[in-house]
Structure formats: C-alpha cells, structure tokens
Amino acid sequence: MTKKILFISYDGLTDPLGQSQVIPYLAGLTKYGYCFTILSCEKPQRYALYKRDIEKLLSSFDVKWFPIVYHKKPPVLSSVYDVLMLKRKAKFLHSKESFDMVHTRAGIPSLIGLWMKKKFNVKFLHDVREFYADSRVDGGIWNLKNPLYKIIYKYFKRIEEEEVKHCDGMVCLTYAAKKIIQQRPQYSQKVFLEVIPCSVDMQLFDPERIDAHQKAAVRKQLNISANDVVISYLGSIGGWYLTNEMMMFYRIILDKNPNAKFLFISPHEPAIIIDIGVKFGIPKEKIIVHNAQRYEVPLLLSFSDYSVFFIKPCYSKQSSSPTKHGEIMAMGIPAISNSGVGDVDEIITGAKSGITLKNLNQQEFESVASLISDRIKFDSKIIRNGAREYYDLQKAIDSYKKIYTTILTKPA
Structure with a gap:
C-alpha cells in the first residue's frame, strides 16, 4: 500500500x-x-x-x-x-x-x-x-x-x-x-x-562527464590559464563561513604562488567578495566570482586544484555536514578545511582526500601554502571513491x- x-x-x-x-x-x-x-x-x-x-x-x-x-x-x-x-x-x-x-x-x-x-x-x-x-x-x-x-x-x-x-x-x-x-x-x-x-549525486558530479569544449570556453570566459593554480570556494559567505580567514590563507598562497587564483562559485555579488579580498591586499584580478545553477557547478569545480572551506568550529557545527564537501570529493578535488566541523576531519583523513588545519592561524596557513607550492599530490580516484563511500x-x-x-x- x-x-x-x-x-x-x-x-x-x-x-x-x-x-x-x-x-x-x-x-x-x-x-x-x-x-x-x-x-x-x-x-x-x-x-x-x-x-x-x-x-x-x-x-x-x-x-x-x-x-x-x-x-x-x-x-x-x-x-x-x-x-x-x-x-x-x-x-x-x-x-x-x-x-x-x-x-x-x-x-x-x-x-x-x-x-x-x-x-x-x-x-x-x-x-x-x-x-x-x-x-x-x-x-x-x-x-x-x-x-x-x-x-x-x-x-x-x-x-x-x-x-x-x-x-x-x-x-x-x-x-x-x-x-x-x-x-x-x-x-x-x-x-x-x-x-x-x-x-552528493555521483552522476552529476563526475569529472569524466565534463565536456572539454565547454570547459575550454568557460576557461576563456573566466580568464583561467592552464598554468594557474586555482583555489576554489563553493557556496555562500558570511555567518558560519569564515571568509576573512579564507582570504588570509589565500593571500599567503598567492605570496608563494604568483599564478594562484581564487575562484568563488557563489550567489553573492562579486563586488562584496572582491572588496573583502582587497582588504587583505589581494589584487582584484586574482579573485573570480561566478554564480551558477546546480547543473553548472561540476564544470566550474573542475578548474580547482584545491577547494577550501573554513567553517566556524563551534558547538552547533558538530551537527554539520557541509554539502560542498561531498561535491568537491566527487569531483576528485582535494579539500582544505578546518577541524571541529561535524565529521569532516575524520572523513578527510580516512579518505586521504585533503588537508585539515587544527588552527586557523598564520603558522598553519604558511605550512599548508608551502605544501601547495611543492605541488603536494592527491589521487583523484581515491578521493572520488571516498565520496562514494561517505556521501553517495x-x-x-x-x-x-x-x-x-x-x-x-x-x-x-
């Protein structure tokens, strides 16, 4: 019945x-x-x-x-x-x-x-x-x-x-x-x-399904070159999402990697995000902001070398499972996040799918930025398999x- x-x-x-x-x-x-x-x-x-x-x-x-x-x-x-x-x-x-x-x-x-x-x-x-x-x-x-x-x-x-x-x-x-x-x-x-x-919908968020011609056109539109190191952020800013700390982190990455760009896939007005970056000495042209419908997100994420999300590590966020995390992992992209948010730390460690920072401070930022400069490698297939295990x-x-x-x- x-x-x-x-x-x-x-x-x-x-x-x-x-x-x-x-x-x-x-x-x-x-x-x-x-x-x-x-x-x-x-x-x-x-x-x-x-x-x-x-x-x-x-x-x-x-x-x-x-x-x-x-x-x-x-x-x-x-x-x-x-x-x-x-x-x-x-x-x-x-x-x-x-x-x-x-x-x-x-x-x-x-x-x-x-x-x-x-x-x-x-x-x-x-x-x-x-x-x-x-x-x-x-x-x-x-x-x-x-x-x-x-x-x-x-x-x-x-x-x-x-x-x-x-x-x-x-x-x-x-x-x-x-x-x-x-x-x-x-x-x-x-x-x-x-x-x-x-x-996460593993069929929608599948790097193998990205159209190469479409990606080339969007790459040109966003002014992303093949040599750029792209750090992405997916979602809203403000509130529990620590935008200032992410900008501080990217500023240090940029100091070590002059060809790094910060791609925001976000519904917020570009000027709002760019102005926050400027406060941290980030040139406007280094920040790319693009709003996207759900079906467009996988293609935009596919430009990422790494994807970052810092979330306020507070009592209520022990109950949080960031939607973005599963989507990032399904695309085989290593995530950079902070401890104290739901099960994120355990999942990143268990799936060998990125880096977690115990503290959001200069020392930790410098350490991870150096790893990025040294082109720390992650296996995209292992990361995607981790998404299938935890988030399918x-x-x-x-x-x-x-x-x-x-x-x-x-x-x-």
Whole structure:
C-alpha cells in the first residue's frame, strides 16, 4: 500500500539546498512506493525565476508541491507569520490526504511536525540537519544579549527536547551529533537514530562527464590559464563561513604562488567578495566570482586544484555536514578545511582526500601554502571513491528507506 508523506522544508525547493538536499532524496524514495507532498517556503525572487524548472523536475515523480511565500522582514514577526501559514497549510493538506508520516527538518518545520504528532497522532520523523537554536547563536543571527532573542532561544531549546522525546525516529548528519543526541535525557534507545550525511549525486558530479569544449570556453570566459593554480570556494559567505580567514590563507598562497587564483562559485555579488579580498591586499584580478545553477557547478569545480572551506568550529557545527564537501570529493578535488566541523576531519583523513588545519592561524596557513607550492599530490580516484563511500546519494536514499520502513511499520 502506498504511504503518504508530508515533507516540510523552510528551505525553498528553488534554493540550492532544496535542489541538492531535498528533491534528490524524495525523488529516489518515490521508487519504493512513497507518495510525497512537499510544503516549502519560497523566496519570491528565486521562485519567480525557477518555479517552472522545479515543476518540470518534479513532474517525473510521485510528488506534489505546495509552496508558500517566505518572509524575512520584520525579524521574528515574519517567522511567526510563516509558522502560522505552514501550520494552516499542513492542517488543510492533512484533511485532504490523511498523511501516514510527517518528515521535517530542524527548526521551524519541526515545530509543525511536533504539532501534527500531538494533534493528529501522525508519525513524525525528526531530521536534525543542525542544532537549530545553537546554530542561530553561533552564526550571530540571535544575539542573546537581546532579551527577545534570549526568550526565543530558550523556547526552541525546550521544543528541541520535546521533539527528541515525542518523535518516532531521528536522522542526523554526523556521528558527532549522534553522540550528543544520545546523551540527552529525553532520548530513548527505542527511537531509531540514523546518521545520513549531506549526500552528493555521483552522476552529476563526475569529472569524466565534463565536456572539454565547454570547459575550454568557460576557461576563456573566466580568464583561467592552464598554468594557474586555482583555489576554489563553493557556496555562500558570511555567518558560519569564515571568509576573512579564507582570504588570509589565500593571500599567503598567492605570496608563494604568483599564478594562484581564487575562484568563488557563489550567489553573492562579486563586488562584496572582491572588496573583502582587497582588504587583505589581494589584487582584484586574482579573485573570480561566478554564480551558477546546480547543473553548472561540476564544470566550474573542475578548474580547482584545491577547494577550501573554513567553517566556524563551534558547538552547533558538530551537527554539520557541509554539502560542498561531498561535491568537491566527487569531483576528485582535494579539500582544505578546518577541524571541529561535524565529521569532516575524520572523513578527510580516512579518505586521504585533503588537508585539515587544527588552527586557523598564520603558522598553519604558511605550512599548508608551502605544501601547495611543492605541488603536494592527491589521487583523484581515491578521493572520488571516498565520496562514494561517505556521501553517495543512493546510500542516503537506502538509509532513508530503512528508517521510513521502521517507522511506518511500527504500531501507533
């Protein structure tokens, strides 16, 4: 019998994360007889640009999509309004579909999942993609010196305890997070808890599928020569992403390698990124900024000799599995990252897929920059095999299938 699942995401399907970390999983699960209704919050500008693309993508699968508008301003009140709209829409959809399970990400979506569990006794899969409340504090979004944000923080910490206590199953991204969750007094060993890191589509991110003629044209467009040493960064900047430290690191690389260039594959305005670099004495022409749709990312990554990502090593980031890491590894590119972020250190070491820095300081930067100058070698095939072992999309889909089966066959 077909099982009906309501999936709630505060990330829009038109957002990069929606396209890489929502649609591929659910599309894969439809092959096992699950029927999905997706309720997502869409940013108006992106929705207008990519609505038809997403609809076309979903049309091949047993998936219904109900987008609502995401609101950013005014702070707090806009989020409260979004919660009310999500709850209203979820209630309406449940009255029509009678869902067997609600699957939500942490934060605002899980508020709705917990509510549906309590009100309608719908089975509830709590997908802890991050330690939500702490990530907001660590990322500088919630300032606890502000009494209002302190109240909000305490509220979400209390709700997190309830979600752990009442959910029918849990997913987290890292083994570091799993250890923390299992130590919480609200956690019961009877509740299924699976580690499923942010996965990568190994077919999309495949260096063998890069078109040589297309790459040559883009190389010319980006003014990248065959002799350039390309350091790339993939994704957003700011918040938990340590852009200043990455610029400091690249400045040292540039001192040792005058032909080094820094390629940002990022949605941010080029001027913003270039201005940060200029503050560190980096010439404008050494920084390349290019926005890309998901299908364009593999080609752009393929220019990389190394790809760097420094992330704030804080409590909440123990729950983090950077999407970019799997994509970088799938392309056979060595990653340069810092310790203290989820399982990244263990994966890079285990897969022999790059370098981790224990500290983000001058001494460490100099040391790694020297390795780059000496053309330290990594085996791209070994790195790609590591991506297949740790981050393969099909493995993630199989893991979700297992937890779906466990929850949905469990007596109410």
